[in-house]
Amino acid sequence: MISDFRADLHCHTNCSDGSDDPLALLRLAKQTGLQGLSITDHDTLDAYTPELFAEAEQLGIRLLTGIELSSELDHVPVHILGYGYEIENCTLKPFLEELQKRRKERNREILKKLTEKKLPISEEELIAFALSARSKRTIGRPHIAMLMVHKGYVSTPQEAFEKYLKEGGLCYAPGIKFSPKEAIDEIRKAKGKAVLAHPHFLKKGSFLRKLLDLPFDGIECYYAVLHKEQERPWLKLAKERGWIATGGSDYHGALKPHIPLGCSWVPEHTFLQLSTRDS
Numbered sequence: 575m576i577s578d579f580r581a582d583l584h585c586h587t588n589c590s591d592g593s594d595d596p597l598a599l600l601r602l603a604k605q606t607g608l609q610g611l612s613i614t615d616h617d618t619l620d621a622y623t624p625e626l627f628a629e630a631e632q633l634g635i636r637l638l639t640g641i642e643l644s645s646e647l648d649h650v651p652v653h654i655l656g657y658g659y660e661i662e663n664c665t666l667k668p669f670l671e672e673l674q675k676r677r678k679e680r681n682r683e684i685l686k687k688l689t690e691k692k693l694p695i696s697e698e699e700l701i702a703f704a705l706s707a708r709s710k711r712t713i714g715r716p717h718i719a720m721l722m723v724h725k726g727y728v729s730t731p732q733e734a735f736e737k738y739l740k741e742g743g744l745c746y747a748p749g750i751k752f753s754p755k756e757a758i759d760e761i762r763k764a765k766g767k768a769v770l771a772h773p774h775f776l777k778k779g780s781f782l783r784k785l786l787d788l789p790f791d792g793i794e795c796y797y798a799v800l801h802k803e804q805e806r807p808w809l810k811l812a813k814e815r816g817w818i819a820t821g822g823s824d825y826h827g828a829l830k831p832h833i834p835l836g837c838s839w840v841p842e843h844t845f846l847q848l849s850t851r852d853s
């Protein structure tokens with residue numbers, strides 16, 4: 575019998591920037607006919623509660639631990655997926671706390687620059703605003719942009735980015751980012767597999783070569799609603815390097831309605847490769 579196992583290994587909940595709560599996402603996975611799922615929220619493990627594992631079991635959905643870590647190489651954002659890490663006493667937790675701490679410091683720096691430009695916003699104000707928006711998303715520039723509109727400093731969030739917040743803007747602060755290598759090391763330390771996310775979007779040339787020299791376990795070949803043609807070079811590369819060819823939709827719910835859950839997926843073999851822990 576041909577197995578009809580399909581697992582979507584890339585999706586977001588309202589613990590980061592998706593719209594669905596984790597339990598609702600599991601139910602949607604079931605309705606969609608998926609047998610396996612990995613939730614890969616940006617820089618947080620918050621979706622992985624005991625309730626989530628219990629509901630997955632109840633629904634008969636196989637759950638693989640996942641995360642999408644933010645890193646930066648030569649000022650270019652690079653997303654690294656981590657799969658199959660241990661959730662008990664997860665060593666990613668202190669790493670994520672450090673990441674949050676750095677974010678807070680960066681926000682403070684941006685607010686300081688805005689205040690110097692006679693556009694004062696206090697840290698307390700920013701936190702209260704983000705909470706009132708019931709946003710579980712890590713506080714960052716999008717919140718600052720919305721608050722600037724709210725305070726009448728600019729007319730639209732786009733204007734806030736264009737004038738002040740974008741890289742090179744008047745009040746931009748880069749913050750201190752982790753490198754892709756550090757992200758890979760952290761995933762490995764937690765006994766997970768490190769995968770380069772959506773390589774299709776990265777600029778070709780020396781930057782990409784440098785990135786692909788890193789010790790990944792896999793690469794995300796199947797992605798969202800891309801065409802077969804776009805998958806091919808990455809599948810070839812995975813084969814050459816002996817990397818696991820992973821895939822998923824990058825579902826964000828109502829926030830990206832053109833991307834349905836399960837539009838990219840992997841078979842059982844791949845799911846098992848990512849679930850297996852070395853050592």
Ligand code: AMP
Pocket residue numbers: 713714715716731732735736740
């Ligand atoms: P942060 O994580 O604080 O650096 O903010 C990153 C987020 O800001 C991105 O995910 C986008 O949603 C948003 N963003 C970044 N650059 C721009 C831009 N030029 N215009 C509008 N939104 C942007």
Ligand code: ZN
Pocket residue numbers: 586591592616826
């Ligand atoms: Zn996202």
Ligand code: FE
Pocket residue numbers: 642653771772
């Ligand atoms: Fe991403």
Ligand code: FE
Pocket residue numbers: 584586642824
């Ligand atoms: Fe994503």
